[in-house]
Amino acid sequence: ALDETVIPEMLKRNGYATHGVGKWHLGMYTWEHTPVKRGFDTWFGLYLEQQDYFTHECKGRTDFRDNYYDENGTLADDMRTDLKWRYSPYLFTDKSVNIIHEHDQSRPLLLYLAYTTPHSPRQVPETDVDSFASHIDDYQRKQHAAMMSVMDEGVGKVADALIQTGMMNNTILIFISDNGASVFYRTESNYPLRGGKRTFLEGGCRGVAFVHSPLLLKSGYANTNLHHLTDWYATFQNLVGDKPWKHRKQQLPIDGVDIWRSISNN
Secondary structure, eight states: OTTSOOHHHHHHTTTOEEEEEEEOOSOOSSGGGSGGGTTOSEEEEESSSSOOTTTOEETTEEOOEEEEEOTTSOEEEEEOGGGTTSOHHHHHHHHHHHHHHHOOTTSOEEEEEEOOTTSSSOOOOHHHHHHHHTTOSSHHHHHHHHHHHHHHHHHHHHHHHHHHTTGGGGOOEEEEOSSOOOTTSTTOOOTTSOOOTTSSSHHHHOOOEEEEOTTOSSOSSOOOSOOOTTHHHHHHHHHHTOOGGGSSSOOOOOOOOOOHHHHHHO
8 A cells, every 4th residue: 555654665764775676566556656656766677476587578568677767856767678588687686786886875775686586487597507406307496496596696796795895894684585485386395384375374474584784783593583574664663763753654553563682682
């Protein structure tokens, strides 16, 4: 709902530069539902789902957008047909690395990077299959493993960029999943949890995550406390000192709670 305040909106009103890369899939019925109208300064990626990784088409149409505001404050909506046949996770990684290197560090930064891998369709360059999964016999399993490895390599490049620019010294890096693996495919498993994506069983709604930051009081441990996706909004809000009553847009009641102490020192 447009009357809800989302994370990029909240951080932007607190002085953050906000950039989104990858998959949106949170509405495009009107421009007001799109990323750059929901708090992002720029957006690079797709609005919908299950995009072809090479043609960048969804339901027969190209869905790869480059949204930003030009020097006159006019919203640009570039459909990047020139990127056709380039593997989209590579593009997401390169864009994210460039954003980090070009960022004006006098302002704080929100970089939201939503890789599509390993979501269907199962597509990956053969060179990556050979490089990352040559030891696996089942070909579909090879593809899945290679897609995971491409994402893993991309996260590493983003982390390297943060280190190279000195930004990692004051960054909270959060890696999360939106749901468990889909057990409809024999390439994926949530063992020992039962169920998977599209179910209410633990295999579907219990995910893994990691947080890396020099700001953590305790690190190098496994946290088994109960956290929920909605807790991130409340956590970020308290970390940046946001005061919702001071802003024009009314913040509706939120379901999450601040989990920073739970994460930082268990």
